[in-house]
Structure formats: C-alpha cells, structure tokens
Amino acid sequence: MKTSLDHLAIFGGAPEFTELLHVGRPNIGNREKLFDRFNDILDRRWLTNHGPYVSEFEQRIADLIGVKHCIAMCNATIGLEIAFRAAGLKGEVIVPSMTFVATAHALQWQEITPVFCDIDPDTCTIDPNRVEELITPRTTGIVGVHLWSRPCDIDALEEIAERRNLKLLFDAAHAFGCSFHGKMIGNFGDAEVLSFHATKFLNSGEGGAVVTNDDELANKVRLMKNFGFEDIDKVVYIGTNGKMNELSAAMGLTSLESLEEIIAVNYRNYKCYESEIKRIPGVELKLFNESEKCNYQYIILDLDETIAGVSRDQMMDILWAENVLTRRYFYPGCHLMEPYRSYFPHAGLLLPVTNDLSQRILAMPTGTAISPGDIGKIAQIMHFVIAHSAEVREGFKSIQRTAG
Ligand code: T4K
Numbered sequence: 001m002k003t004s005l006d007h008l009a010i011f012g013g014a015p016e017f018t019e020l021l022h023v024g025r026p027n028i029g030n031r032e033k034l035f036d037r038f039n040d041i042l043d044r045r046w047l048t049n050h051g052p053y054v055s056e057f058e059q060r061i062a063d064l065i066g067v068k069h070c071i072a073m074c075n076a077t078i079g080l081e082i083a084f085r086a087a088g089l090k091g092e093v094i095v096p097s098m099t100f101v102a103t104a105h106a107l108q109w110q111e112i113t114p115v116f117c118d119i120d121p122d123t124c125t126i127d128p129n130r131v132e133e134l135i136t137p138r139t140t141g142i143v144g145v146h147l148w149s150r151p152c153d154i155d156a157l158e159e160i161a162e163r164r165n166l167k168l169l170f171d172a173a174h175a176f177g178c179s180f181h182g183k184m185i186g187n188f189g190d191a192e193v194l195s196f197h198a199t200k201f202l203n204s205g206e207g208g209a210v211v212t213n214d215d216e217l218a219n220k221v222r223l224m225k226n227f228g229f230e231d232i233d234k235v236v237y238i239g240t241n242g243k244m245n246e247l248s249a250a251m252g253l254t255s256l257e258s259l260e261e262i263i264a265v266n267y268r269n270y271k272c273y274e275s276e277i278k279r280i281p282g283v284e285l286k287l288f289n290e291s292e293k294c295n296y297q298y299i300i301l302d303l304d305e306t307i308a309g310v311s312r313d314q315m316m317d318i319l320w321a322e323n324v325l326t327r328r329y330f331y332p333g334c335h336l337m338e339p340y341r342s343y344f345p346h347a348g349l350l351l352p353v354t355n356d357l358s359q360r361i362l363a364m365p366t367g368t369a370i371s372p373g374d375i376g377k378i379a380q381i382m383h384f385v386i387a388h389s390a391e392v393r394e395g396f397k398s399i400q401r402t403a404g
Contacts, residue, residue, distance in 0.1 A: 309389025
C-alpha cells in the first residue's frame with residue numbers, strides 16, 4: 001500500500017474495487033434447475049395458493065429442522081405478524097431494540113407495545129437478566145431475536161417465560177440452519193419465524209416461514225395466512241394474505257440444494273476474515289461457536305474507536321468510497337426510529353449496551369459473491385486507515401470544512 005492517503009477514494013484516488021461489494025448479495029443456486037422449475041410452474045398454470053412447490057418446500061424445511069410444522073410465508077415480516085397474533089400476544093411484549101425494525105413493527109402494526117430490552121454484551125442478543133424487570137401486568141410475551149446467526153440464551157428465556165406464564169417466540173430471520181445445544185433453531189418457544197429474503201442464507205427472493213411444534217398454533221397460522229379460509233366459502237378467522245407463491249418456492253427449493261456449498265463458502269470467508277482482522281488494532285471479529293451448526297452468514301466487526309483512532313462511521317465512509325458497501329446492522333436501534341422514538345423518548349436510558357454497540361458494529365460483505373482475495377484487500381484498506389488514523393481524522397475535518 002502507498003503511504004499517502006491520496007490513493008483512498010474518499011481523498012481523491014480511484015476506488016480499490018471496480019465492482020460494488022455489497023453486504024447481502026444473494027446466493028444464487030443452480031440456474032438450470034431453477035428455470036426447469038419455472039417452466040414446470042408455467043406449464044402447470046398453478047402460480048400460488050398452496051401449490052406443489054410450496055408444499056414440497058415446507059416439507060423440506062420441516063425435515064431439515066426436525067420440526068412438526070413449517071408454514072411458508074410471503075416474507076418474515078408477515079410471518080411475525082401472523083405468529084404474534086396466532087399466539088395471542090397483546091398489551092406489551094418484551095423485545096430487543098438491537099434488531100431489524102420489522103421485529104418491532106410486526107408488534108406495533110397490531111397495536112401491541114414493544115417494550116425494548118437491552119442486550120447481553122457477550123451474546124449481543126436479548127439479555128435475560130434485563131427481561132424480568134420489564135415485565136408488567138400487561139406483558140403477554142417475550143420475543144427473542146437470534147441475531148447474526150447466533151441463538152439467544154434460549155434456556156434462560158424459556159425459564160422466565162414458563163415461570164411468568166408468558167408466550168415466547170423467536171425472530172429467527174438470521175438463523176436458519178443454526179443450532180442451539182445441538183438442536184436446530186426452529187424448535188424453540190411457541191414458534192419461530194424464518195426469513196428467506198434475497199439477502200438471507202437461504203433465499204426465495206422474498207419469503208419466510210413460521211415453524212412450530214404446536215399443532216393448534218400451526219392450524220391458526222395456516223388459517224390466518226389464507227384470509228381465515230377453512231374451506232371454500234368458509235371463513236372462520238380474521239386473516240390476511242401471507243401465502244408464499246410457487247415461483248418463490250421454486251427459488252427456495254433450488255437454494256436448498258446448494259445449502260452445503262453456501263455454508264462452505266461462508267465458512268471459508270469467515271476464517272479468512274478471522275485471520276486478516278486479528279492483525280488490525282481496534283477491530284474485532286465477532287466469533288461463532290463452531291461446535292454448533294451455523295450458516296456463517298453474518299460477518300460482524302466491532303470497531304473500538306479509542307484503539308483504532310477512527311470511528312466506525314469514518315471507516316464505513318472510506319470503505320463505501322472504495323466500493324465496499326458495509327452496513328451498520330442494526331444502527332441506531334429500533335428505539336431511535338419512528339414511531340418508537342416519539343412514543344418512548346426515554347427508552348434509551350435502559351439500553352446502554354444497545355446504544356454503545358450500535359455505534360461500533362459493521363456488517364461485512366460475504367457469501368458466494370466475495371472471494372478471499374477481496375477480503376484480503378478489504379483488510380488492507382482497513383489496516384492502512386488505522387495506521388494513518390491521525391491523518392484520516394484531519395482529512396475528514398478538512399472535507400467537513402470544505403462542505404461547510
Ligand atoms: N427480522 C430480522 C432480524 C431481519 O433482519 C429481517 C430482515 C426481518 C425480520 C424481516 O424479514 P423479511 O420480511 O425481509 O423476510 C435488508 C433486507 O431487506 C431485510 O430482509 C433484512 N432483514 C435486513 C437485515 O437487510 P435493508 O433495508 O438493509 O435492504 P437493502 O435493500 O438496503 O439491501 C441490503 C443489502 O443487500 C445491500 O447491500 C444490497 C444487497 N442486495 C439486496 C437485495 C434485495 C443485493 O445485493 N441484492 C438484492 O436483491 O434490509
């Protein structure tokens with residue numbers, strides 16, 4: 001690397017990468033098989049409403065997880081809404097603020113109050129020690145989020161939910177293919193909700209699923225995702241349209257066939273980041289527990305400004321200018337987004353770990369679109385920036401002065 005900052009794109013140089021390296025680049029399965037399935041769908045002229053590909057997809061997911069019921073959905077957000085309603089959540093529900101805003105919206109959308117809970121600094125998932133103090137007579141449930149392919153402290157949450165007679169559900173959007181104490185995610189709490197969005201480990205374009213071992217809950221979810229129809233012309237429930245379509249199921253089935261390859265690539269990338277990042281002062285890679293099954297889908301860095309000499313946001317700006325589109329999953333926390341920010345202006349007082357972590361984390365590009373060579377170059381840029389942190393800070397100040 002050159003010793004002057006001038007070659008960094010933000011200070012006038014050309015970007016290191018000519019093509020954009022995105023977080024969330026979809027993993028694409030075998031195209032021929034996908035097009036065969038699309039042709040089959042078109043020949044059959046059955047595009048949605050419980051078609052054969054959706055049934056096959058549901059069965060394959062249920063078998064893989066070892067769960068009794070898998071109900072495919074058009075996306076995880078609707079899946080969460082339906083699961084929450086079917087489980088009878090109302091009043092207040094305890095949920096982490098460190099999540100994608102869909103988790104909170106799925107509650108608020110049906111006028112259930114999300115009560116934001118802080119996270120454990122080690123697991124970065126909802127802190128069971130903080131949950132109990134948020135329980136009030138209006139509390140009906142707890143929603144844990146298995147963040148960045150890492151399960152919550154499920155044992156502790158189950159103990160609280162049982163003792164306090166609360167429902168327990170999990171937003172498992174990030175955790176398909178992961179296990180907790182050797183048991184696959186999808187088997188815990190009253191129900192768990194998976195996402196098969198384009199950016200996820202397994203993708204169906206858009207899609208999701210509610211998975212549960214509870215027969216009655218599964219039946220309600222099935223009715224609710226189809227307007228409440230129990231039979232032709234017979235509606236027995238309030239419902240919505242949460243159905244997955246056949247094209248998405250075809251994409252999901254095709255992705256499923258490449259699952260092992262995708263895990264292998266994600267793991268290779270993870271190990272590559274691990275060896276590169278440990279040489280960079282002030283930056284830590286969030287490690288996975290390799291004794292569990294994992295999809296290795298989220299590469300998360302924790303940047304400590306006091307050691308690195310540059311802030312997470314300065315590092316992100318530089319990487320973006322180099323065409324490395326990192327993301328701050330999840331900044332600033334749901335409690336600082338509307339409408340929650342206005343509803344609960346003091347929520348942050350109880351969320352010190354969330355507030356701190358959301359300033360430091362950076363999700364990095366991975367998946368089948370990223371090579372070890374790319375990761376080496378990304379690390380080189382980061383290393384260079386930190387080695388020249390004083391000049392970088394000065395550079396940002398002068399950019400600000402010019403802009404002002
Ligand atoms: N719970 C949790 C914990 C979640 O993380 C999510 C979704 C949900 C619930 C709800 O699940 P779904 O209802 O979506 O099934 C993206 C995704 O849209 C969202 O699904 C995901 N979490 C979230 C973490 O990431 P944004 O707002 O960051 O999306 P966007 O458009 O900025 O794209 C993200 C990155 O992916 C970019 O770098 C571009 C890249 N990308 C995206 C798409 C769609 C591609 O390269 N190709 C693509 O086709 O939310």
